Amino acid sequence: MTHTNKNDSSSSGYAKTDVKIIGFGNKYRSDDGIGIRVVEELRKLDSFRNIDIIDGGTSGTDLIFLVKDCSKIIIIDAIDAGQNVDDVVNIQISDVEEFIKRDYKSLSIHDLNLADILKLIKALKINADISIIGVKPKKMDFGDRLSPEIEEKIPEIISLVKKEAGV
Amino acid sequence: MANNLNIEVSPLSRVEGHGDLIINVKDKKIEKLMFRIPESPRFFEAMLVGRKYDEPSHITSRICGICSVAHTCASIKATEKALGIKPSEQTINLRKLIYHHENVQSNVLHVYFLAAPDFFGVGSVIPLVETYPEVVNIALRTKKMANDIVRIIGGRAVHPIRTVIGGFTKLPTEEEMIKMKEMLLASYPDLEKSLEILRTLKIPEFERKTEYISISDTIDYALYDGNIKSTDGWEIDDQNYLDKMKEKVVKYSTAKHCWVKGNVFMVGALARFNNNYQKLTDNAKKYAEELGLKAPCHNTFMNNIAQFVEIVHSIDDSIRLIDKILEDGLDEGKAMTDIKPGAGRGVGVVEAPRGLLIHDYTYNDKGRVEKANLIIPTGMNYANIEKDMHALVPTILDKSEDEIRLTCEMLIRAYDPCISCSTHFLKVKLINR
Numbered sequence: 373m374t375h376t377n378k379n380d381s382s383s384s385g386y387a388k389t390d391v392k393i394i395g396f397g398n399k400y401r402s403d404d405g406i407g408i409r410v411v412e413e414l415r416k417l418d419s420f421r422n423i424d425i426i427d428g429g430t431s432g433t434d435l436i437f438l439v440k441d442c443s444k445i446i447i448i449d450a451i452d453a454g455q456n457v458d459d460v461v462n463i464q465i466s467d468v469e470e471f472i473k474r475d476y477k478s479l480s481i482h483d484l485n486l487a488d489i490l491k492l493i494k495a496l497k498i499n500a501d502i503s504i505i506g507v508k509p510k511k512m513d514f515g516d517r518l519s520p521e522i523e524e525k526i527p528e529i530i531s532l533v534k535k536e537a538g539v
Numbered sequence: 540m541a542n543n544l545n546i547e548v549s550p551l552s553r554v555e556g557h558g559d560l561i562i563n564v565k566d567k568k569i570e571k572l573m574f575r576i577p578e579s580p581r582f583f584e585a586m587l588v589g590r591k592y593d594e595p596s597h598i599t600s601r602i603c604g605i606c607s608v609a610h611t612c613a614s615i616k617a618t619e620k621a622l623g624i625k626p627s628e629q630t631i632n633l634r635k636l637i638y639h640h641e642n643v644q645s646n647v648l649h650v651y652f653l654a655a656p657d658f659f660g661v662g663s664v665i666p667l668v669e670t671y672p673e674v675v676n677i678a679l680r681t682k683k684m685a686n687d688i689v690r691i692i693g694g695r696a697v698h699p700i701r702t703v704i705g706g707f708t709k710l711p712t713e714e715e716m717i718k719m720k721e722m723l724l725a726s727y728p729d730l731e732k733s734l735e736i737l738r739t740l741k742i743p744e745f746e747r748k749t750e751y752i753s754i755s756d757t758i759d760y761a762l763y764d765g766n767i768k769s770t771d772g773w774e775i776d777d778q779n780y781l782d783k784m785k786e787k788v789v790k791y792s793t794a795k796h797c798w799v800k801g802n803v804f805m806v807g808a809l810a811r812f813n814n815n816y817q818k819l820t821d822n823a824k825k826y827a828e829e830l831g832l833k834a835p836c837h838n839t840f841m842n843n844i845a846q847f848v849e850i851v852h853s854i855d856d857s858i859r860l861i862d863k864i865l866e867d868g869l870d871e872g873k874a875m876t877d878i879k880p881g882a883g884r885g886v887g888v889v890e891a892p893r894g895l896l897i898h899d900y901t902y903n904d905k906g907r908v909e910k911a912n913l914i915i916p917t918g919m920n921y922a923n924i925e926k927d928m929h930a931l932v933p934t935i936l937d938k939s940e941d942e943i944r945l946t947c948e949m950l951i952r953a954y955d956p957c958i959s960c961s962t963h964f965l966k967v968k969l970i971n972r
Contacts, residue, residue: 400586400601430604431697433648437683488663495668496675514586 391537392442394426394435396449403509403522407448410529417530419539435489436496444501446536448529449486451506458507458521462532465490465502503536505529544940560947562932569932574924574951587911592618592880592902593704599898599913600698605648607698608641608689609891612763613898618704620778620885621902627873629864630706631763636860637692637702638763638889639853643685645892646808646846649955651678654843657949658740674736677729681850684722688857691715706875713869720861723854730826730851737830737847743946746837747930749923750802751810754890760811760818760852762890768814769799770835777888780897786914803922806894807954808845809836823852839927842953846892880906891916893955917956924954 393414395407411427414420424442428434439445453461486504493500507529510519517523544564563571583602587595596614600607612634619626626634651674652664659667659674668675686696691711693699701708711719754765755774767783768774775782783799804810812819812827816834819827827833827848832841882904888897894916901910931950935943 398601398604400583400598427695427698429601429607429695429697431607432604433652433682434686434696436679437686488665491665492668492675495665496679514583516586 390443391446392424392426392438392444393420393446393448393533393537394428394438396428396430396432396447398430400514400516402511402513402515402517403507403519404450404512405516406450406507406509406518406522406525406529409518409523410448410526410533413526413530414533419534420537423537423539432486432489436493436498439493439498439500439502444503444536446533447502447504447506448533449504449506450509450512451504452508453506455508457510458519458525460505460507460525460528460532462536463504463506465500465504505532505536544936544943560928560951562928562947564932564936567933567936569929572925572928572932574921574928584911584913587900587908590908592622592878592906592908595898595900595908595911596702596704597698597700602913604697605645606641606891606893606896608637608693608702609889609896610898611693611699611702612638613887613889613891613896614900615702615704616764616887616889617885617898617900618887618902620887621883621900622704622878622881622885622906623883624705624876624878626706626876627870629867629870629873630876632860632864633692633707633710634702635759635763636857636864637689637699639857639860640685640688640692642762642890642892643850643853644682644689645955646850647678647682647685649892650843650846650850651675653955654949654952657945657952658742671736673732677733680729681726684726687722688719691719705878706873708875710869710871710874713865716861716865716869720858723858723861726854730854733847734826734829737844742831742838742844743840743949744838745840745927745931745934745950747839747927748837749926750799750804751813751835752799752804752806752895752919753811753814754888754895755814756818758818760815760820760823760849760856762811762853764889767888767895769804770810770813771802777897778886780886780888780899780914784897784914784919786918803926804919805839805923805954806916806919807842808849808892808894809839809842810894811890812836812845812848819848819852820855822855823848826851839950840953842955846955893917893920895919917954920954920956924951924956 393411395411397404397407399405399408408427411425414425426438451461453463455461507522507525510521543566544562561571561573562569583599586598590598595618596611599610599614602610655674656663656667659671661667664675689699690696694701694709751770753768754761754777755768756765766774767777767780812832813835830844832844832848882902884901886897886899888895890896896916897914899912900908903909927950928947931947935946938946
């Protein structure tokens with residue numbers, strides 16, 4: 373685990389914990405809401421009671437502040453890493469260049485895209501231990517329900533989050 | 540000099556969402572010019588129908604991660620008007636305070652991260668970390684301050700949960716109010732440094748007179764509440780917006796275009812500045828003057844400067860609001876107002892960072908939404924963007940194709956379009972028949 377610069381916590385307001393979990397996405401755009409749905413499920417689990425779990429909506433730039441405040445961050449998102457639809461992936465962002473080269477796409481964030489945010493984190497020399505756990509969505513149309521195939525993946529995603537968070 | 544030109548920028552970078560620009564010039568004449576939105580339509584309006592009165596603000600807050608406070612407040616105001624709810628002065632002051640900081644969050648993101656790279660001649664904000672680290676650090680510090688204020692008041696840095704119909708489910712503490720004031724006071728050196736940097740930028744010369752529309756108030760530089768006002772000299776009660784504004788579907792875009800009495804118009808920071816300059820704080824006026832921004836200004840590129848001036852105003856006015864709230868004393872008894880669901884229609888009009896935002900709801904006697912109409916600022920600007928392009932392109936045909944392309948992209952980016960927000964309309968199938 374890489375330890376991060378912890379100098380900037382004075383006014384963050386977030387509890388300083390080793391691990392933060394953030395779900396990105398829009399829960400009214402069908403499978404794009406997977407990150408938010410998983411966050412809602414994690415909040416019900418006793419084992420995650422002492423971990424900061426954040427509903428990040430679709431505001432991606434704020435990831436920079438979260439990364440500065442913790443040792444490890446786990447992102448849950450709808451993501452296209454070239455896998456099959458409804459396949460779950462767990463990507464370790466130890467090498468931002470690799471992430472960018474492979475043209476992985478976070479499908480939720482729409483201010484700066486995830487690749488740009490990761491490049492910015494790297495350029496700012498913030499050491500970040502980031503995992504992105506995601507599933508390739510089947511549909512992102514209007515709607516407040518996940519596709520059944522994506523809904524079925526929630527337990528698998530939670531297992532991966534548990535493993536990454538060490539709980 | 541280019542006699543013929545074919546430009547297709549797809550997708551435009553550094554705008555929120557996905558939009559395409561197509562320009563065809565033949566023998567120095569524009570044959571085709573389109574700003575096209577191919578994003579999938581979003582059906583938030585339809586989704587609201589049947590919902591209980593306390594749901595729309597939370598649902599519409601999710602339309603956008605950049606202007607979720609604006610959608611929340613427009614939605615709350617529409618519902619409160621429909622149900623005859625009058626929130627306390629404390630609630631209104633706290634809403635104005637949280638509102639300022641979404642405007643700061645959004646304006647910082649646009650001025651420093653999305654528009655600044657154009658002026659520094661780089662493709663994105665990333666190279667600025669090396670060449671202009673101060674720009675990036677100021678942006679991050681200011682955005683974090685605004686995030687923290689939105690989170691303290693709204694319970695989250697985005698999609699606020701404590702800001703509800705009738706008031707606030709939880710009030711900030713006095714200590715938190717004092718802490719916010721300290722954070723705001725600490726931000727002034729960054730504003731001064733930003734001023735030095737922005738003074739060095741070369742803003743493209745361009746002028747096209749158009750109508751500027753925003754809300755306006757007798758006391759405030761209106762963001763949260765006011766009448767709808769035009770630089771063409773008219774002003775109407777916000778409940779009567781349909782007397783002036785008409786939406787229209789265009790075939791090539793999934794976003795509706797918007798007209799006022801047949802005219803295109805501009806909304807956003809420059810429109811607010813042109814209508815409400817006199818209501819800015821003296822400090823914000825000083826910054827505007829230093830940066831050569833005078834009302835009325837008809838250069839769309841100056842929208843970025845107006846956004847920065849608004850950051851200064853929001854910080855100044857937030858300190859005034861905090862002092863007022865502390866002087867009056869935070870009162871739990873005024874946190875919420877009683878709600879009695881019933882039938883009625885209400886319109887909520889606010890200034891989202893990108894301009895006028897209208898939510899119009901009709902409730903049935905069970906307090907459920909029967910009809911909803913949302914008019915989004917970027918949707919209002921589309922037609923004006925195309926008119927600007929028609930005026931701009933002939934004046935830059937002597938430049939290289941790359942320069943023309945960049946200047947056109949810069950002009951669109953100057954509007955800070957939020958395309959994800961604006962692709963919402965319901966009548967696609969009707970057009971395709």
